[in-house]
Amino acid sequence: MDIDLIFKIAGTGIIVAVLNLVLKRAEREEQAMMTTLxxxxxxxxxxxxxxxxLFEKVKSVFGLW
Structure with a gap:
């Protein structure tokens, strides 16, 4: 399993959560929603x-070209 993928997703989640919190504190609900989306x-x-x-690897393993 590629650990970089998990770090990318976690990093994105942390950044979005912080931005969401800052925007909600600044009473900018619409921008917070757009940031989350x-x-x-x-x-x-x-x-x-x-x-x-993954699908490409499965195709190559089973020879489904």
């Missing part, structure tokens, strides 16, 4: 890329 989208893109790599 952007963080979710970034993590989903990273995960989808890794799933694509």
């Amino acid at each position: 952007a963080g979710i989208i970034v993590v989903l893109v990273v995960i989808i890329d890794e799933i694509g790599d």
Whole structure:
């Protein structure tokens, strides 16, 4: 298992959480919501890329080209 992937996701989550907290304290609820959504989208893109790599490896192992 690639530990870098876990660190990327955790780092993104920490940054989004801090930004969300700061924006909510500044009474900017809409920007806090958009920051959270952007963080979710970034993590989903990273995960989808890794799933694509997994499918390519499975294809190569079973010779499904």
